[in-house]
Amino acid sequence: MPxxxxxxxKAAPAGRGLxxxxxxxxxxxxxxxxxxxxxxxxxxxxMTEATREKVRAAADQLGYRPNSMARGLVSRRSFTLxxxxxxxxxxxxxxxxAGLSSGMVDRGVSVFLCAGEKDxxxxxxxxxxxxxxxxxxxIVAGKRIDRGLPIDIPHQRVPVIYVNSACPxxxxxxxxxxxxxxxxxxxxxxxxxRQRIAHITGPRQFAATALRAQGxxxxxxxxxxxxxxxxxxxxxxEDFGYRTAQTMFDPDGPAERPDGIFCGNDQIARGVIDGxxxxxxxxxxxxxxxxxxxxxxxxxxxxxxLTTVDMGLFDLGQTAGQAMLDLIDGKPVEPGITxxxxxxxxxxxxxxxxxxxx
Amino acid sequence: MPxxxxxxxKAAPAGRGLxxxxxxxxxxxxxxxxxxxxxxxxxxxxMTEATREKVRAAADQLGYRPNSMARGLVSRRSFTLxxxxxxxxxxxxxxxxAGLSSGMVDRGVSVFLCAGEKDxxxxxxxxxxxxxxxxxxxIVAGKRIDRGLPIDIPHQRVPVIYVNSACPxxxxxxxxxxxxxxxxxxxxxxxxxRQRIAHITGPRQFAATALRAQGxxxxxxxxxxxxxxxxxxxxxxEDFGYRTAQTMFDPDGPAERPDGIFCGNDQIARGVIDGxxxxxxxxxxxxxxxxxxxxxxxxxxxxxxLTTVDMGLFDLGQTAGQAMLDLIDGKPVEPGITxxxxxxxxxxxxxxxxxxxx
DNA sequence: CTGAAAGCGCTTACAG
DNA sequence: CTGAAAGCGCTTACAG
Numbered sequence: 001m002p003x004x005x006x007x008x009x010k011a012a013p014a015g016r017g018l019x020x021x022x023x024x025x026x027x028x029x030x031x032x033x034x035x036x037x038x039x040x041x042x043x044x045x046x047m048t049e050a051t052r053e054k055v056r057a058a059a060d061q062l063g064y065r066p067n068s069m070a071r072g073l074v075s076r077r078s079f080t081l082x083x084x085x086x087x088x089x090x091x092x093x094x095x096x097x098a099g100l101s102s103g104m105v106d107r108g109v110s111v112f113l114c115a116g117e118k119d120x121x122x123x124x125x126x127x128x129x130x131x132x133x134x135x136x137x138x139i140v141a142g143k144r145i146d147r148g149l150p151i152d153i154p155h156q157r158v159p160v161i162y163v164n165s166a167c168p169x170x171x172x173x174x175x176x177x178x179x180x181x182x183x184x185x186x187x188x189x190x191x192x193x194r195q196r197i198a199h200i201t202g203p204r205q206f207a208a209t210a211l212r213a214q215g216x217x218x219x220x221x222x223x224x225x226x227x228x229x230x231x232x233x234x235x236x237x238e239d240f241g242y243r244t245a246q247t248m249f250d251p252d253g254p255a256e257r258p259d260g261i262f263c264g265n266d267q268i269a270r271g272v273i274d275g276x277x278x279x280x281x282x283x284x285x286x287x288x289x290x291x292x293x294x295x296x297x298x299x300x301x302x303x304x305x306l307t308t309v310d311m312g313l314f315d316l317g318q319t320a321g322q323a324m325l326d327l328i329d330g331k332p333v334e335p336g337i338t339x340x341x342x343x344x345x346x347x348x349x350x351x352x353x354x355x356x357x358x
Numbered sequence: 359m360p361x362x363x364x365x366x367x368k369a370a371p372a373g374r375g376l377x378x379x380x381x382x383x384x385x386x387x388x389x390x391x392x393x394x395x396x397x398x399x400x401x402x403x404x405m406t407e408a409t410r411e412k413v414r415a416a417a418d419q420l421g422y423r424p425n426s427m428a429r430g431l432v433s434r435r436s437f438t439l440x441x442x443x444x445x446x447x448x449x450x451x452x453x454x455x456a457g458l459s460s461g462m463v464d465r466g467v468s469v470f471l472c473a474g475e476k477d478x479x480x481x482x483x484x485x486x487x488x489x490x491x492x493x494x495x496x497i498v499a500g501k502r503i504d505r506g507l508p509i510d511i512p513h514q515r516v517p518v519i520y521v522n523s524a525c526p527x528x529x530x531x532x533x534x535x536x537x538x539x540x541x542x543x544x545x546x547x548x549x550x551x552r553q554r555i556a557h558i559t560g561p562r563q564f565a566a567t568a569l570r571a572q573g574x575x576x577x578x579x580x581x582x583x584x585x586x587x588x589x590x591x592x593x594x595x596e597d598f599g600y601r602t603a604q605t606m607f608d609p610d611g612p613a614e615r616p617d618g619i620f621c622g623n624d625q626i627a628r629g630v631i632d633g634x635x636x637x638x639x640x641x642x643x644x645x646x647x648x649x650x651x652x653x654x655x656x657x658x659x660x661x662x663x664l665t666t667v668d669m670g671l672f673d674l675g676q677t678a679g680q681a682m683l684d685l686i687d688g689k690p691v692e693p694g695i696t697x698x699x700x701x702x703x704x705x706x707x708x709x710x711x712x713x714x715x716x
Numbered sequence: 717c718t719g720a721a722a723g724c725g726c727t728t729a730c731a732g
Numbered sequence: 733c734t735g736a737a738a739g740c741g742c743t744t745a746c747a748g
Contacts, residue, residue, distance in 0.1 A: 071741080090452025116459060429727075
């Protein structure tokens with residue numbers, strides 16, 4: 001039969017199409033009522049340990065798996081969450097989803113994925129599907145913290161949590177702590193002996209750029225250092241980093257030059273490093289560079305490997321899941337946006353001046 | 359209340375906690391029995407169009423959504439699929455998942471995501487969760503076509519389809535057509551006037567490298583062209599591409615040089631282009647370069663933008679979903695591996711010799 | 717401590 | 733053409 005494993009089909013404990021073992025089978029084998037079996041398996045009610053053990057043994061032996069549809073129907077919980085995202089590339093979403101799932105699987109809750117570039121109609125369809133599936137909650141994950149999905153999530157009958165996305169007033173949301181991440185990055189540059197630290201970053205319209213620039217300014221001020229010029233807003237691209245580095249160090253350009261550059265993301269950082277290298281500057285010796293994202297495929301491929309800020313998306317997903325569980329259980333959850341910690345990952349693009357790595 | 363939209367909570371048709379509208383409500387409003395309501399909504403049975411319409415209208419007005427748990431319980435179909443993947447980064451999985459979902463949502467089936475780096479224990483847990491959720495089928499998605507999950511998927515009671523992953527004998531699997539993709543890439547280089555086409559690719563142990571190398575050899579032979587040397591196996595990294603290009607065009611190296619390079623992936627291609635550029639060679643004029651993956655973040659950031667092979671992962675996901683639906687419906691599906699088409703994306707890294715783009 | 721019964725929201729033979 | 737009834741696999745008052 002197509003789709004099946006190769007041999008020993010008949011030896012398998014549960015072949016395709018074979019009747020699934022139900023709680024009834026377990027009860028029968030244990031010689032108790034279905035009621036008792038249910039209670040034994042769920043650790044509810046009071047009964048002799050012997051009875052409970054007898055039921056457990058039967059369930060084990062039969063390979064019993066509770067049917068969560070039946071259970072959900074009566075308990076009014078599906079043990080299921082919906083994850084809505086418009087990140088078709090998966091760069092942000094998959095780490096979040098992995099964290100979310102990993103926190104949920106032990107609690108027996110599974111996650112429906114509704115991914116893809118979303119127009120309003122698709123979103124509506126996804127939302128409808130989630131309603132039919134009776135999800136216990138909805139996680140909305142985005143690509144940037146100042147944009148939401150193309151349609152309002154109308155008042156759902158279930159809790160909604162926004163992750164790495166805009167979040168309507170009064171709702172609960174989690175985003176990486178951009179300011180904190182930026183502070184850690186710049187503090188590291190200072191610690192490593194840099195004094196003239198520039199900031200090259202993405203488009204001005206992104207909330208993330210404003211926050212990262214703010215972190216840069218704040219921490220410098222705390223160290224009584226002046227920011228090196230204005231924050232340079234542009235694009236999230238290597239090319240922008242490359243061009244900006246070239247301009248900054250143009251022989252005919254300004255005499256004053258930075259000795260450290262904090263970049264708004266790893267792509268920009270890579271462009272900066274490439275631009276610097278082409279001009280004969282040494283990273284990290286002459287100039288130290290720090291990125292943001294810890295997008296490993298970039299961060300590890302720069303030469304030298306990039307010191308950068310990890311946004312902790314996996315943990316973000318886990319945290320959001322935890323909050324969702326609380327919400328579902330009716331526990332109080334602080335509305336508003338929570339910023340979860342970022343973590344600096346030190347590689348080789350940052351070092352004290354003149355230091356020469358192997 | 360936390361997690362809720364801001365205003366007009368009481369005006370909302372379905373506030374949190376409000377009783378969900380059931381088929382019973384619909385039947386009552388339409389003045390028919392539950393049986394008839396069910397049949398009307400499912401387009402089954404025979405009844406006057408008037409009755410059917412009356413029921414539909416009531417359902418619409420009430421905003422009725424069938425409870426898929428109840429439906430699943432009786433129909434023995436959950437309209438739910440499990441997607442198991444060990445691609446924690448999401449580069450391959452999310453496009454596949456998006457394609458899968460997009461094909462499924464119209465059919466009312468949703469997809470559970472079990473993502474993350476998997477050890478045997480995690481996989482077992484995920485599998486167990488999927489069984490409890492009564493998925494109708496399981497899609498196993500991998501990062502490479504010659505590796506599976508850490509444990510055997512035992513004989514499930516549901517169909518299993520493998521995507522971009524190894525696939526046990528007798529099972530059904532879908533993978534990108536590596537040979538075809540390679541042929542398209544190399545045919546394009548030939549069409550553009552290249553005659554000495556080299557191949558730089560990933561580690562020898564990957565099945566994909568062997569297939570892509572085979573496509574390279576085949577199509578050259580068909581054009582009565584000799585491959586330029588042996589395929590150069592190494593790593594899937596920029597660095598490997600960079601170093602290899604440098605060696606290949608070492609002034610003290612071999613006199614014979616390629617005028618086209620087909621790379622095993624986009625990272626290698628990028629390294630090659632960077633290496634070539636640093637040596638003062640012009641891409642595409644002096645040497646044309648083609649990659650594999652169409653990983654846009656790389657392909658668009660190379661200078662010039664990279665001509666490359668798109669693996670069609672979105673379509674792959676859709677195709678696999680379609681096959682799964684057939685399997686579930688008991689329709690016959692050819693066991694074995696199906697190779698789905700790749701598509702060449704022409705950008706600026708390939709052109710006739712001497713051509714100088716703007 | 718244990719069990720018979722009702723019910724979650726649907727679908728589907730079986731009657732009429 | 734339409735409906736009353738049984739049942740999917742569970743849980744949970746309610747009795748004993």
